[in-house]
Amino acid sequence: MTTTLHSFDTAIDLADNGNGQYVGQTTSDYANMVGPFGGVTAAAIVRAIERNPDRIGEPVALTVNYLAPVTDGRFDITVRAARTNRTNQHWTAEVAQQHGVTTTATAVFGIRRDAWSDTEPTMPPAPDPESIAHTATSGPVPWMRNYDMHYVDGGIPTEPADSASSTTTLWVRQRPARALDFPALTALSDVFYPRVFLRRGRMLPAGTISLTTYFHVDGTELAAQGTDFVLATARAQRFARGYFDQTAQIWGRDATLLATSHQIVYYKD
């Protein structure tokens, strides 16, 4: 019997060199305009911490800072438990290549327990993903081909016209289908094309500088999503002279708010 790794698992496959040192290889499947898709770099960091023998609990918060493009080839991830408390653990992480540090990160892992719980916002209304055409994505960004994307609102602009709103909402899942786990959810939190493209109706130089994701479910709740679509929605709050923010929600089809995520993005216009 031959088993083939999913392209996503290949992209975040890590050799464990001990003492929190992991080695990965970029793959052409997840290439972006420059370097790999930021979401897959973030996912590899989560995978490295998950695999570390010192790790307790599951992801609660992650911040990833993109210092410089990751170039094709080998990358080294170093993770370190900065502090282990009774029910949570703080991590620092760094991705480096021969040319220097490309990525820094901090993460909080934690153990969830019974407590009063509630979700305040409601899931954006959306027709079933099966009723919306899939967006076939074109050449320049290979990583997008690894996702089925069905845009509900704010699709990639095809005409050079300004939009008053930066909101994009889409049904999305990995292609081929793959059960949702924390690395995959992490990558999904960066699945949106830059909000400035939507407002300006065209592509511009833009890139994520820092990404923060808060996870609201444990591994069992996440696994219950299976390979189904999730509803991802994002908007910007302010575009301010070269930097804009983005705030996002990722919902399970069953209306579970799986994650909320924020990023700050460099742009030139």
Add this chain to the structure above:
Amino acid sequence: MTTTLHSFDTAIDLADNGNGQYVGQTTSDYANMVGPFGGVTAAAIVRAIERNPDRIGEPVALTVNYLAPVTDGRFDITVRAARTNRTNQHWTAEVAQQHGVTTTATAVFGIRRDAWSDTEPTMPPAPDPESIAHTATSGPVPWMRNYDMHYVDGGIPTEPADSASSTTTLWVRQRPARALDFPALTALSDVFYPRVFLRRGRMLPAGTISLTTYFHVDGTELAAQGTDFVLATARAQRFARGYFDQTAQIWGRDATLLATSHQIVYYKD
């Protein structure tokens, strides 16, 4: 002539030991339930980077992770420029005390330039701060006495009754008045009492684990706010078995969106 430092400047006053090493002292004025107000620790990190001779530009993004309480007395801040690009710079920072690392942080500083700019959300409607009574804060949290807080919505609950909304909006400024700068804006991004208190109508064990702030103005725009009130608004999205998120906006009285901020908070209920 005798000049007296503002209590906030005393709280973030740092001795520069060279090579990115700074030494500060906690002050009783900014004490919280356990250790100092998280906002003042975040502000001290911003101040340390601002003072570093390698620094270029002004704050764009900051993430601060609270690993363990800072105990009364001396604390050491170490900051390091992890990468300097043409128009931005990535920093890592750590606060340590004799008992170990208490706080880790990453920051992006950047240089703003002319570019198409816009703010999407509108400022929440609020009567003038002068028309709303100041909330005199009581004993257990000394740091709150350093702020004039005029609650527009979602004030500190005084009766044990659940609320359907976690939204708090308040006019706030430092007391005594002090011109707004980046350390002060950083501290303001953590000025909200825990959202779970509002939802549950009572105080519970709760503490910020990780705080991320995005800055949308440069120093000149910030200085233009002078000593005036800002309008700060925050809400939670999901309370999930021991951790909830908070998302916030800080507006100048002139409707400038100065900063957006997010945090994840531990709670027990």
